[in-house]
Amino acid sequence: VTTETVRPYHHGNLRSELLEHAERVLASRGAGALSLRELAREIGVSHAAPRRHFADKQALLDALAEDGFDRLGVALRSAVAEAPAPAFAPRLTALAKSYIRFATEHAALLEVMFAVKHRPGAGESLAAAGERAFEAPLALVAGAQAAGEIVPGDPERVSMVAWAALQGLAMLANSGMIEVTDELVAGAVERLVLGLRPR
Amino acid sequence: VTTETVRPYHHGNLRSELLEHAERVLASRGAGALSLRELAREIGVSHAAPRRHFADKQALLDALAEDGFDRLGVALRSAVAEAPAPAFAPRLTALAKSYIRFATEHAALLEVMFAVKHRPGAGESLAAAGERAFEAPLALVAGAQAAGEIVPGDPERVSMVAWAALQGLAMLANSGMIEVTDELVAGAVERLVLGLRPR
């Protein structure tokens, strides 16, 4: 009996504490440093305990990715809302800067989010989270199409180039091959907008 | 004394055999399945033997990445050379298709090539290989600029959007989030070319 609070046998919120610690490891030491045993050790629980909440390591990674998509969605939504002007170009610029910021500030998380092969099983709820994150960008494109600001056609198809370009910029930046500045992002968006002009 | 050839104590070309086996594992089971011990086992050498040729696992991955960049460079060079017409658009299309083909056919290798953080140390020769791979695309852009086909300016900066877009398409395809067809690539290139038009 010490002054410390006694750890109950039933931890109570092990799942969320695992995710919390995992995110800290991800941010500070990268995806490669994630170890279920270490997480359990730090939380003060047996190495087999996480098994109750995540079937395996991949399940934990999927949960982290899902959470990441949710947070990305919030960032993108507010970026569109807070853009300096309601026209397409300024909004896409705001979106792009927000996306690049998120990607570079959460490099390891992004790696997990876009890890090769969204598994067919877990893909269910993870894919849904991914789609939700990109609702704001899609709505922006659809709106600009309705206003005749950009080329018509399937919004997903039309916005694919822009989406891919941002994804690529983020990735190249994170792998240390280029340095992404707000200026470079603005220039890239300018060309993307030109490419999407009607006619 | 059997009919088998006797394994000499000094293997002779352990380094290249390690790389060869590693690439097979990469292609068939992904980067996560790569194990130095397993490679050594399959080659028939002790688990400590690879240490002589690769300081650690990362050194092997770096060597694989460097080789990957070399092969990508070959593919891109011949794509430009074999394009249907010498103008910018058809050549960029050929380049894009070749890039996407390489990326999707060697998904795990691409993952290794663009793994987060090109380490400061090994980056030396790896970064050089990366730059060599993109010489052909850069030359294409510079040539098109000289011919007045696309906007002037630093070729690296000008081609960044296109490069990033292709990288993004490849990555999204590899992570199973989109399906990349030749048609989609052609459409993306079309918009990129429009965005690069002078004026």
Added chain:
DNA sequence: ACCTGAACACCGTTCAAGT
């Protein structure tokens, strides 16, 4: 329902010793 402890089959890395 949730967690523990021991066990299994792996890892990467190091290092004295062999040829």
Added chain:
DNA sequence: ACCTGAACACCGTTCAAGT
């Protein structure tokens, strides 16, 4: 110079057993 064998400190996963 190049490789081996044993050792160290880890992993993820499984499963009977505890509370």
